[in-house]
Amino acid sequence: MNLELTLSSLVLKAVNELYGITAEPNQVQIQKTKKEFAGDLTIVVFPFVKAARLSPEHTGQQLGEYLQKNNVLITDFNVIKGFLNVTINKSYWITILQQIHTNTTFGIIEAEKNAPLMMVEYSSPNTNKPLHLGHIRNNLLGHSIAEIQKANGWKVVKTNIVNDRGIHICKSMLAWKLFGNGETPETSGMKGDHLVGKYYVTFDQKYKAQVNDLIKKGISEEDAKKSASLMVQAQQMLLAWEQGDNEVRQLWETMNSWVYSGFDQTYRQMGVSFDKIYYESQTYLEGKHEVERGLNLGIFYSREDGSVWANLTSDGLDEKLLLRADGTSVYMTQDIGTAKLRYNDYPINKMVYVVGNEQNYHFQVLANLLDKLGFEWGKSLVHFSYGMVELPEGKMKSREGTVVDADDLMQEMIETARETSQELGKLDECTASEINQISSMVGMGALKYFILKVDPRKNMTFNPKESIDFNGNTGPFIQYTHARIKSVLRKANDQHIDFSTLNINVEISEKEGYLIQLLTEFPAVIRQAGEEFSPALIANYIYDLVKEYNQFYHDFSILKEENQDVRQFRLVLSDSIASVIKTGMNLLGIEVPERM
RNA sequence: GGUCCCGUAGCUCAGCUGGAUAGAGCAACGCCCUUCUAAGGCGUGGGUCAUGGGUUCGAAUCCCGUCGGGAUCACCA
Numbered sequence: 168m169n170l171e172l173t174l175s176s177l178v179l180k181a182v183n184e185l186y187g188i189t190a191e192p193n194q195v196q197i198q199k200t201k202k203e204f205a206g207d208l209t210i211v212v213f214p215f216v217k218a219a220r221l222s223p224e225h226t227g228q229q230l231g232e233y234l235q236k237n238n239v240l241i242t243d244f245n246v247i248k249g250f251l252n253v254t255i256n257k258s259y260w261i262t263i264l265q266q267i268h269t270n271t272t273f274g275i276i277e278a279e280k281n282a283p284l285m286m287v288e289y290s291s292p293n294t295n296k297p298l299h300l301g302h303i304r305n306n307l308l309g310h311s312i313a314e315i316q317k318a319n320g321w322k323v324v325k326t327n328i329v330n331d332r333g334i335h336i337c338k339s340m341l342a343w344k345l346f347g348n349g350e351t352p353e354t355s356g357m358k359g360d361h362l363v364g365k366y367y368v369t370f371d372q373k374y375k376a377q378v379n380d381l382i383k384k385g386i387s388e389e390d391a392k393k394s395a396s397l398m399v400q401a402q403q404m405l406l407a408w409e410q411g412d413n414e415v416r417q418l419w420e421t422m423n424s425w426v427y428s429g430f431d432q433t434y435r436q437m438g439v440s441f442d443k444i445y446y447e448s449q450t451y452l453e454g455k456h457e458v459e460r461g462l463n464l465g466i467f468y469s470r471e472d473g474s475v476w477a478n479l480t481s482d483g484l485d486e487k488l489l490l491r492a493d494g495t496s497v498y499m500t501q502d503i504g505t506a507k508l509r510y511n512d513y514p515i516n517k518m519v520y521v522v523g524n525e526q527n528y529h530f531q532v533l534a535n536l537l538d539k540l541g542f543e544w545g546k547s548l549v550h551f552s553y554g555m556v557e558l559p560e561g562k563m564k565s566r567e568g569t570v571v572d573a574d575d576l577m578q579e580m581i582e583t584a585r586e587t588s589q590e591l592g593k594l595d596e597c598t599a600s601e602i603n604q605i606s607s608m609v610g611m612g613a614l615k616y617f618i619l620k621v622d623p624r625k626n627m628t629f630n631p632k633e634s635i636d637f638n639g640n641t642g643p644f645i646q647y648t649h650a651r652i653k654s655v656l657r658k659a660n661d662q663h664i665d666f667s668t669l670n671i672n673v674e675i676s677e678k679e680g681y682l683i684q685l686l687t688e689f690p691a692v693i694r695q696a697g698e699e700f701s702p703a704l705i706a707n708y709i710y711d712l713v714k715e716y717n718q719f720y721h722d723f724s725i726l727k728e729e730n731q732d733v734r735q736f737r738l739v740l741s742d743s744i745a746s747v748i749k750t751g752m753n754l755l756g757i758e759v760p761e762r763m
Numbered sequence: 764g765g766u767c768c769c770g771u772a773g774c775u776c777a778g779c780u781g782g783a784u785a786g787a788g789c790a791a792c793g794c795c796c797u798u799c800u801a802a803g804g805c806g807u808g809g810g811u812c813a814u815g816g817g818u819u820c821g822a823a824u825c826c827c828g829u830c831g832g833g834a835u836c837a838c839c840a
Contacts (some may be wrong), residue, residue, distance in 0.1 A: 209783090492838065
């Protein structure tokens, strides 16, 4: 039984015996004692002062005396205003540390055989352009959430829905066909996804020129956009694609294969992966079937032009298009199909979509439509809605060329890490491949931590002109602390110091006791991060821990400590902290080096 | 216009299921390497928690209004 629960029930007993009231467990508020006061845990006494008919100070005093008398772990207490601060026996903390140190999966709950299954969809790229900073946030969140849920005992299937078809794909295909002169990744030396992206931009430029010409000829902007020949051709291409036209399909497969090899490279660098990938081209027909079924059931209706709609106004939503007049499908259509196929493929208990908050409405509608179509899990889907990454001047706009490319950014981070190591002379004794490995870890660590430490629900700002920091509240700071601990442990090992056992009665400082207390919070942090879908909670926790540890490291010596028991204790403490750093950072998808 | 989200130090962010004097990092300034990795530690300055009300013993946190910013309501995805 953990300390807080023990204390909590003891407080309930105390108020019952002292004041004759039966308090609810949630009235007992126990929190960590603020640093400026003596004590480990604080009980808020305000909820009981009425029943006690005493001043808050008096009530606190009485409760404190009762607690100390009835719990051997409490060695001392003090009351400030209405706050009762209790001090816990140091040997208790040492016992706890011993347990943590010997527990190789501290904080982690491994999935049991019959554990529930969570499917996490993330990434979901379009195959018409390379990944950018927005995708990075999505991928890092998706990967981290999957890891966190695994650590909370779920079975997790990571999935990706690739938007490999649709009008936008046809645009880059058409532009390549018209203006590409047969260019390939090989002939151009470009990464496949970047090459295809180039033609998507080409389409946009040429199309805009056509529209402007038409407007100059006196055609309205609206009509010009519809009748520009590039748009008409793209729509014809989409239709040809849906009808299985050989030539179009071949071009499509070729260009998509270029994109996939580019994406693979990006995903590898990012350190993310998937257990099962769905392709829109393989799910949209299922979606169409479902829409037609809904139409037959009278859930949906068709308009005169043949388009199919859902009327959701009675649910507070709008009317939603599900099939265009020409019979081609839209985003929503395929999402319905994909959902159905997934539930056929896996015994899903919880479906999580990691998708930006700009699509909040889309998922409201999706849940509603699935529900209407009779899927009982429709309403229970989770849209893990995260905020946008913005530049100081606002949203990234591909048309204005302000998009931060994922590959470029990752490369820059790794280069910066390499240069920094070199300037500081940190890796002078390492081989070239070690230097590569560590630079990659540190550069990616800086990027990942920068993104994951902020509350996922909130929009965040990224300033490309100021490179991501390596000092302070950053990934490298945490990695560095880990490396320093590992260095000490290596030296202990060289000196054949065995620290497998602890003397429970060793004298420890406040700081050391506090570090153990922090360690004990780790499992609860993982639980909460899972419940709230927030990697940021883990990031912030690890930062607090590391900051405290660095103060300890500065103020106390470990290997030079003469008292053997104390030295053992500090080694065990450091080792345990290194483990928690590593586990926590791994939950964020960040690796930690042995040296840096 | 309807719906939803956000506003905390110069900048980037914590804190938000109500609790003590609102915390970090960056930036600025000043200290600390003959001592286990200075990517570190210590210190100084910096706040009307957008704003006005309300609930409460107690509000950055909960409720209502106002102002400011954003998202969305597409035969885009």
